[in-house]
Amino acid sequence: MTEHADKLRADIRARLPEKLPARLGVAVSGGGDSVALLLLLNEIAQSENAELFVATVDHGLRPEAAAEAVKVGELAARLGVPHQTLVWDGWTGDGNLQDHARQARYRLLTEWARRNAISAIALGHTADDQAETFLMRLGRASGVTGLAGMPAVRDQDGVTLLRPMLKITRKQLRDYLTAKGVEWIEDPSNHDLRFDRIKARQALSGLEGLGITAGSLTRVTENLAQAREALVRYTQESARKVSMVDAGDICLDRRGIQDLPQEIQRRILVGCVAWIAGAGYPPRQSSVDQALNAIDEGKGTSIGGCLLVPQGNKMWICRELNAVLGESANPGELWDKRWILSGPSVAGAEIRPLGDKGLPKVPDWRELGKPRAALLSSPAVWIGDDLLAAPLAGFSNGWMAELAQETPEFHSSLLSH
Structure with missing residues (x-):
């Protein structure tokens, strides 16, 4: 168990800034991925004298969500980490629910971070999430940028979003929690085939015979991310030659x-x-x-x-x-x-x-x-x-x-x- 936990901590630490922010946020839904991230990140933060803060977004879409946020708060309290629940009540019933919920989640988290002088937030996306994202974007005929998947680091409204677990699988994290005797919450929507992500998850499980796994697709996204970086540099050089900024217009x-x-x-x-x-x-x-x-x-x-x-x-x-x-x-x-x-x-x-x-x-x-x-x-x-x-x-x-x-x-x- 110790060796497994040490490896997970090392993998996470390698994808965090060389010097941890003095005040670091972590988004925790109560699911296995984010709970494992909280536990491992708390140990890293303690060893490096960084303050950790936890936020849970309650989208208000399931009656159980409020109680689940309370459970996350209880876990945070046992760890001695401040916790806050952020409630979204903006769903009107129009448009793509998952898209609206995702945008609201990031907005609530970054607003919470700015209010609390938190410069970065760690998110619990895993290699499985990256692979599922790749498959969904493949189905939409995305280009290099889309197929490069979720970036490990990006800025959102002045707050740095960190994804330090993109090389770690969901199974590894659940094995870690099981060994520690820590429970997590299973969102019933994780089995709802109305959602594209769940369809992608199911499809991925049937591709292992071809060697297509969360790990292999994550390596593909990393290769594409390098190609994306080259295109970005060329784009910037080209834009300097063909564009001019004038009072906020281009x-x-x-x-x-x-x-x-x-x-x-x-x-x-x-x-x-x-x-x-x-x-x-x-x-x-x-x-x-x-x-x-x-x-x-x-x-x-x-x-x-x-x-x-x-x-x-x-x-x-x-x-x-x-x-x-x-x-x-x-x-x-x-x-x-x-x-x-x-x-x-x-x-x-x-x-x-x-x-x-x-x-x-x-x-x-x-x-x-x-x-x-x-x-x-x-x-x-x-x-x-x-x-x-x-x-x-x-x-x-x-x-x-x-x-x-x-x-x-x-x-x-x-x-x-």
């Missing part, structure tokens, strides 16, 4: 991007959309293909909350007005998750998009040489229906618009896509 040289391999074109476009509209799940392949055709033909289109606006041999990519119509903030606060406007103290001032009502009040906007659509979605300062300032449209009036400090430089951001 201007592409149409001829320059047309000369690039199609895969690199796709990556640059997806990177532009993520940088402008916020990094989330990338647009569907069909939407990307449609947008690339629009660039080829010099036509306008929309994708992922952004507009593509042709201007001669240029193609501007900017925020779509419809995506920010409901956005408002006080001066000095974050607007559309990336802009901060500051200026004279004025009672009742509010940040809203410039829009169709505001642009005619900026007489010199044409001198900027930018498309009208790019300015409509820019942040402006309003007092009721009166426009006070529109810094990005050439009407500063003592106000300044800056990208939030955590917003990466565009070309550098491509390294994370």
